[in-house]
Amino acid sequence: MKRSLRRKLAANVRVIAPERAMSILRVASVLAIVALGMMMWSLVDPTPAPVLLALSFGQLLGTISFMAFLVIIGWDRYRQWRARKQRENMARRASQPDEEEVADEDDEEAADEQA
Amino acid sequence: MHHTSPLTVIAALLAIISVVLLVRFLVMRPVLDRNTKVSLLLGLGVFPIGAAATTNVEGYQATQKRQFCGSCHVMTPIARDSEDAKSAGLAARHARNAFTGENNCYVCHADYGMFGTVLTKMGGMRHVWLYYTEFRSMPFEEAKDKIHLIKPYPNANCMQCHSTENPGWLAEPEHRSSLEATRSGTVSCASPGCHGFAHPNMVPEKDRGHMPAQLLPRLRNDAGASLGLVDGGAP
Numbered sequence: 001m002k003r004s005l006r007r008k009l010a011a012n013v014r015v016i017a018p019e020r021a022m023s024i025l026r027v028a029s030v031l032a033i034v035a036l037g038m039m040m041w042s043l044v045d046p047t048p049a050p051v052l053l054a055l056s057f058g059q060l061l062g063t064i065s066f067m068a069f070l071v072i073i074g075w076d077r078y079r080q081w082r083a084r085k086q087r088e089n090m091a092r093r094a095s096q097p098d099e100e101e102v103a104d105e106d107d108e109e110a111a112d113e114q115a
Numbered sequence: 116m117h118h119t120s121p122l123t124v125i126a127a128l129l130a131i132i133s134v135v136l137l138v139r140f141l142v143m144r145p146v147l148d149r150n151t152k153v154s155l156l157l158g159l160g161v162f163p164i165g166a167a168a169t170t171n172v173e174g175y176q177a178t179q180k181r182q183f184c185g186s187c188h189v190m191t192p193i194a195r196d197s198e199d200a201k202s203a204g205l206a207a208r209h210a211r212n213a214f215t216g217e218n219n220c221y222v223c224h225a226d227y228g229m230f231g232t233v234l235t236k237m238g239g240m241r242h243v244w245l246y247y248t249e250f251r252s253m254p255f256e257e258a259k260d261k262i263h264l265i266k267p268y269p270n271a272n273c274m275q276c277h278s279t280e281n282p283g284w285l286a287e288p289e290h291r292s293s294l295e296a297t298r299s300g301t302v303s304c305a306s307p308g309c310h311g312f313a314h315p316n317m318v319p320e321k322d323r324g325h326m327p328a329q330l331l332p333r334l335r336n337d338a339g340a341s342l343g344l345v346d347g348g349a350p
Contacts, residue, residue: 022144069155
């Protein structure tokens, strides 16, 4: 993945906070319920208006709600992956000796050899 | 009696399950853990897609039914005439045929070309548009003089069932004499001199004088009777 794209994704991850993600999912749920209601209306009353509404707006709202769900789940997965990577990096850094400490140890060894 | 198809039941069940899952999510406000994600996948994805697919099929089939066409007030008298067991109009005679039955509007008016289904549906959308923009508030008596077919009714539609090849059909002298004209579409099967108007209550004022004789059920000739053809059959 290109660095610029990665940076953009990282920036967007910060924008979508978990609470905002939950709000989007709640809106998606309401849209899906409305879409399902249209579909049920067309089954109960198969006349032009309900059938056309179900086959157009019903489909559109249902698709939008499902796409919103997929996007939120995708972001959530990315957030988890990013957090895990950060933890792994921190753990790796913690396990590696500090460069200054390594340099000091080298100096001490050299001084001992000279003595 | 309204018949509930299995697809309707399946669509309703899927929709109900989806709504229950979604309402539960909205009311309980759970955290976005694995269970919530699976529940939302079912509630926003799997079950609604199933419900939409079955509703699409049901909706498509509903648009082919006479009940659907007759639900606009300018079409209601035509649909009612089709359902009238005493009507001798072509549409009514075809409605009594089990093959066309309750789909007789669609079977006779569908486009049977290569992209026939799409073109028929586009034509239907045009009808809906015209209804809501022009005819919605217009009384039937006024509308029936303005409603007309966008192009002459093609004999090719009749010939989807009536092949013009059957011996019973060819035994009719009038069929034989106008065979080429019928096949090429220069003489309409539904013209006043032949099988009469399809929808008697849509006959224009100027043609009313001819109506009773045209709408009388035509007597079968011997060849047709010997083949056991009944009214609405497809020789």
